[in-house]
Amino acid sequence: MIAFNRQLLENTFLVDSAEELYDAKFISKDQLKAAKEKFPALKTHNNLFIRIAFFLLGCFCYSSASGTVALVCSPLMDQYQIILFLLAALGIFATESLARHHYYAHGLDDSAILGMQICIVGAFGVTFESIPVALTIATVISALSAIRYLHTISVVICTGSIVGLIANLVIEYQVIPELYLTFVLFILAIGLFVVHRKLSKTEQARFYANPLRAMQLCSLLVGYFSVNYLVVRELAQDLMQIEVTEDKDIPLAFVFYFLTFAIPIAYLICSIKEKNRLMLWTGLFTLGFSIFTIRYYYHIMPPEWALLFGGILLSAVSLVLIRKLKHRETGITFEKDRMHPSQALSLAQTVIVNSHAIPNVPSKGPMEFGGGGFSGGGAGENY
Template identity: 40%
Template sequence: MIAYDKNLLDNSILLDEAKDLKNAGFISKEQFENIHSQLSHLKTNKNLLVRLGFFLLGCLMYSSICGTLSLTLFQLFQNHLSIILLIIALVGIIGLEFLSRENYFGQGLDDAFLFGFLTSLGAFVGSSTNGEELLVALVLTLAAIITYLRYLHLSSALIACIAATATIAYTSFEIGEITKSLLPFIMMLFANIGYWLSKGTLEKTKNNYYYKGLKLANNYCLILFYLAGNYLVVRELSIILLGTETPKGQDITFAPFFYIFTFFVPVAYILNGLRTRNRIMLWIGVLALTFSIYSIRYYYALLPLEIALTIGGIIVFFFSYFTIERIKEKELGITFKIDRFLNSNTLANAEILITATQMSIKPTAVDGSKMKFGGGDFSGGGSSGNF
């Protein structure tokens, strides 16, 4: 099923692990370069800017091919736009298959052809069914799952999650007004099932190739579960989907439940993330708690914004200070000590910058240098009235 050579894929995984060990300081740069030279691997690119550049180049290449084909095909299928869209989608999957055969993985060009294939396929289904949203979402879900199983792109896994969510939503719309009004609870149930299924699969899987996609789906379900019961999301979507404005002085149905849910779930995420040392769940919990505060403030602003921010900053400062003081000497469990597998250069650079700004550091001339420093009357590094 997987399009790539298994040996090259295994070697790429080993190289990623070796790079993590190098960044953590467990192996030297020379040892990593020795490993890199001895293992043949897939043609990939970890630099996001370079990958984005190749993605834009791939989009230009794909659009050029499709534009040339469209000029020819339009003469044959003037009244059948869906056929042209289907052929354009086939160009995307053929190009993606060709790039995978050439061992390109996450390099940028293959991302462009994958995106083009799924977009054209969705447009083809939409034009063939007069814009049937449920069928478009269902086809994209299946197509994204198949492309992820074959090409292992995380973008396919994310599109599959979003399309599956849209499929559940449109199915609820098709059934009737009752399921439409119960959509938050249906989404909670869907997210809960998806979370436990992906969690169980992660614990049982012996295939590392699909681990990142399952992890992405697992975290996506956490976010979806929270947003499905968030008070602001539920209230605003009820206006959009049901067309019912909430009169002043009244509240939405099950409002107490959604109030409690909006704050209880982020706190549960944070506590469980700390207990299981799950950093991603902890981040999701903190961001969700921040959005929960915004959600309530959006409707009930008890204090002016500047006073609320000041009080919140004071609370966060003291909470962070006393927490750091309590855990900074711990070696196990929740600790403030630096994780060697995380890049700590940012913290080190910040410390240097703060030190430099707090001390009066004046540039001095190197022995033997013809450039003289210290001639400025202002805050410059040696500028004066003379050249």
């Protein structure tokens, strides 16, 4: 199912690991060069700005080709759906060609994949004139792109399409009461997280490392925002015309109050337990948004005083954590990242270097001590 050569894909990950080791000063520049020569890899770019530049170039080329196709097919303008399907076929051809020429996470392939998805969704959406059909096609095509081309952004598009499809079916078609929309999305987030855990244990998980991280991030964010009090309250006022007053709140308000703060705390605890950096950053972001949610409706103190006391609290907590974690070598520590030399590694390097500096003393040579065989060799062995 993967469009790339498996051996070149494995070599790409090996070269990326070698570059990380070189940045951490574990290997020399010559060793990195030898690794790149020994393991031919796919055409990719780790530099984000270079990748964005190639993405813009690919968008320009794709739009130019699309304009040419539209100009050639101008007699069919009355049946413009056919033109959209031709542009979608052009996107599929470009994506497959770039994959066969070993372009992976390069920028050009991103423009082809996204252009293909836009044209396919637009073609089916215009043909059937239905939002659910368009969102369903977007879900399917983005999922296939993520699986075949290991495309990370397609995972985000797929998740957004699923959320949009569920919301459209509930709001426009009244499949279920609107009150249960938040709980359905929360169950969806749990399902995505469970699927992510299952896929992470498969044999091919090393190829889908970035798409799986995107899937985990989407599940965490959907799970939090689906039950966030601010989001639920605003949706309840807009969709169900619920009027919130001092004496009347939204249904099950205490549940959403609890989950607004319980979920970020759960993220932080799980991130520390599992040493998951992505979950840690997500937990910190959602905790900050939870504080913003309460501040949005309840002004306990003026903003300047809230910022002042918040800064003092954060400084105090940071100082305590720095003091406790400063000299730890394992687990959660204040030391550099594990890809950088720690104190133990520095000591080991010093011992190794000094051991090579000590000359080797021969145990047996032409001049025997204690035998008196040579001048200055000492007294003889006989009295």
